[in-house]
Amino acid sequence: MLPETLVNRIAAGEVVERPASAVKELVENAIDAGAGRIDVVLRDGGRTFISVEDDGRGMSADELTLAIERHATSKLPDDDLISIDTLGFRGEALPSIGAVSRMSITSRPRGSDSAWMIEVEGGRKSGPKPAALSKGTRLEIRDLFFATPARLKFLKTERTEYGHALETINRLAMAYPEIGFSVSDGGRRSATYGAAQGDLLDARLERLAAIMGREFAQNALPVNAEREGARLTGYIGLPTLNRTNAAQQFMFVNGRPVRDKLFYGAIRGAYRDFLASDRHPMLALFLDMPAESVDVNVHPAKTEVRFRDAGLVRGLIVGGLKHTLAEAGHRASSTVASAALGAARAEGISPPHPGFFQSRPTHPSRGMAEAAAAFYTPLPAASVPEIDDAPAQGADYPLGVARGQLHETYIVSQTDDGIVIVDQHAAHERIVQERIKGALDRDGVARQGLLIPEVVELDEAAANRIGARIEELAELGLTVEAFGPGAIVVRETPALLGEIDVHGMIRDLADDLGEMNEAVSLKERLADICATMACHGSVRAGRRLNASEMNALLRDMEATPHSGQCSHGRPTYVELKIADIEKLFGRR
Numbered sequence: 001m002l003p004e005t006l007v008n009r010i011a012a013g014e015v016v017e018r019p020a021s022a023v024k025e026l027v028e029n030a031i032d033a034g035a036g037r038i039d040v041v042l043r044d045g046g047r048t049f050i051s052v053e054d055d056g057r058g059m060s061a062d063e064l065t066l067a068i069e070r071h072a073t074s075k076l077p078d079d080d081l082i083s084i085d086t087l088g089f090r091g092e093a094l095p096s097i098g099a100v101s102r103m104s105i106t107s108r109p110r111g112s113d114s115a116w117m118i119e120v121e122g123g124r125k126s127g128p129k130p131a132a133l134s135k136g137t138r139l140e141i142r143d144l145f146f147a148t149p150a151r152l153k154f155l156k157t158e159r160t161e162y163g164h165a166l167e168t169i170n171r172l173a174m175a176y177p178e179i180g181f182s183v184s185d186g187g188r189r190s191a192t193y194g195a196a197q198g199d200l201l202d203a204r205l206e207r208l209a210a211i212m213g214r215e216f217a218q219n220a221l222p223v224n225a226e227r228e229g230a231r232l233t234g235y236i237g238l239p240t241l242n243r244t245n246a247a248q249q250f251m252f253v254n255g256r257p258v259r260d261k262l263f264y265g266a267i268r269g270a271y272r273d274f275l276a277s278d279r280h281p282m283l284a285l286f287l288d289m290p291a292e293s294v295d296v297n298v299h300p301a302k303t304e305v306r307f308r309d310a311g312l313v314r315g316l317i318v319g320g321l322k323h324t325l326a327e328a329g330h331r332a333s334s335t336v337a338s339a340a341l342g343a344a345r346a347e348g349i350s351p352p353h354p355g356f357f358q359s360r361p362t363h364p365s366r367g368m369a370e371a372a373a374a375f376y377t378p379l380p381a382a383s384v385p386e387i388d389d390a391p392a393q394g395a396d397y398p399l400g401v402a403r404g405q406l407h408e409t410y411i412v413s414q415t416d417d418g419i420v421i422v423d424q425h426a427a428h429e430r431i432v433q434e435r436i437k438g439a440l441d442r443d444g445v446a447r448q449g450l451l452i453p454e455v456v457e458l459d460e461a462a463a464n465r466i467g468a469r470i471e472e473l474a475e476l477g478l479t480v481e482a483f484g485p486g487a488i489v490v491r492e493t494p495a496l497l498g499e500i501d502v503h504g505m506i507r508d509l510a511d512d513l514g515e516m517n518e519a520v521s522l523k524e525r526l527a528d529i530c531a532t533m534a535c536h537g538s539v540r541a542g543r544r545l546n547a548s549e550m551n552a553l554l555r556d557m558e559a560t561p562h563s564g565q566c567s568h569g570r571p572t573y574v575e576l577k578i579a580d581i582e583k584l585f586g587r588r
Helices: 004-015 019-032 061-067 093-099 158-175 200-212 214-218 261-270 310-327 335-347 366-376 424-442 460-467 470-475 502-515 526-536 547-559 578-584
Strands: 037-043 049-054 102-108 115-121 124-131 136-142 180-184 189-193 220-227 230-237 249-253 256-258 283-288 401-406 410-415 418-423 447-457 479-482 487-494 573-577
Touching: 004 093, 019 037, 019 049, 019 093, 019 136, 019 158, 037 158, 061 102, 061 115, 061 124, 093 102, 093 115, 158 180, 158 189, 158 200, 158 249, 158 256, 189 200, 200 214, 200 220, 200 230, 200 283, 214 220, 214 230, 220 310, 230 310, 249 261, 261 310, 283 310, 335 573, 401 547, 410 547, 418 424, 418 547, 418 578, 424 526, 424 547, 447 502, 460 470, 460 479, 460 487, 460 502, 470 479, 487 502, 502 526, 573 578
Parallel strands: 037 180, 249 283
Antiparallel strands: 037 049, 049 136, 102 115, 102 136, 115 124, 180 189, 220 230, 230 283, 249 256, 401 410, 410 418, 418 573, 447 487, 479 487
């Protein structure tokens, strides 16, 4: 039999991987104790000192003695591991931490006139003894891992360890906006979150804004979906608000922060139509379901869970997110304008300050004089279509009224408080893609026969890929037949596409099919196939549009879900407010 102190240190290796792990266990205990305020202090990244103080219900002297025993807990009153409604339940955290550090716990129960303290040093216990504390519990850890020096060698820098602890607290703070949190290094506070008031959804958004940034809050869509006793709430970012990794994706199950592959896969599926494979949305999702439907007793870290009905959970997430994104309509994130302004400044000279022209030298150098003269030279006449029949203002139209077309590619429209610049090809591509998907869901995609069937020559492997999917392509409105080795004849195309480059579309489809698993049906990859087809049936860049056509495209965008971004998460339009334009000219 291993000595008890060694057993505790082995357990500590599973539960306490780094200072952040200890902080997580202690903060979870404070939440379970009904705390309304939790203050955390870490010095040297948590190596030398960790303090967690709360105003929860506290513990008596007898409860303190029991709390530091292995597998002792107050959180399983019926010894039921199926229905767990607390964050902690194993009874391992405190004895495991005490086995590898110098730990002291001071606590005062609510309604009691005295506080008690107990100490544990490397597994050796002393106390309890009287102490001073106004309310709640204060737990201090000194010299973490002094009893297991090898573990210290694996810790990162002070800043890195402090960052991990802060991230851990942020995750818990997201799930419990009604609790106030503060985090400091003993001198400077890194985070302070006041207890949010009011409706849970509003309080949650306020807390998410404090942690994920105001940018997220301004471009977040509320999620509220329910299915068979499971409820999904939270906020998801617009597709145009995305990141290069999934670090800004937060998932919670019954108030517990988790990292689950099922969640990540479902999120990827929901955003498949709107983001490139190397981009990730920002979001925070909260899943609440009966405790008996989810197993949290999977790993000592408690960040992994297992669902009794994984299909139900995945369907709820994918369906809930897709419905929310569809309700956003043509909306694109407000960060698009900021990115455009940033790109403009990066390419050119920063806007002058308002007093620049008043304070310029009276005798500029010859080079500056020539530059100034060139600046005031009239621009050459541009070819811009005249729009005489357009309304003066765009009050009734979110995307405004068309005022012109630039380079036969970009539509410029005027709104009440700014301008909108639309990429005509990207916008129309999204509209056509959504129409194809909608037609397929209703009664199938209408076809139009080609007056003269088109024969498309491909390499034999590509032709075979198309030939193997003839029936599935027919459901999408594309009628093709094999035409000998290395050739495909196209007889009908989707009517929604109008006149298209048949050869280019078939070649692109063949390339797409080459990247797919043969067992995957085209309906499962509908978004990818529709995007390819829509690309060849959309208004091309370089095509001159008249006023009616431009305004019709703007109205279609307003009525089409997801029209604010293309299939890769890039914006289809940029909106600049008057204030944004004034910044470009140094007026603000």
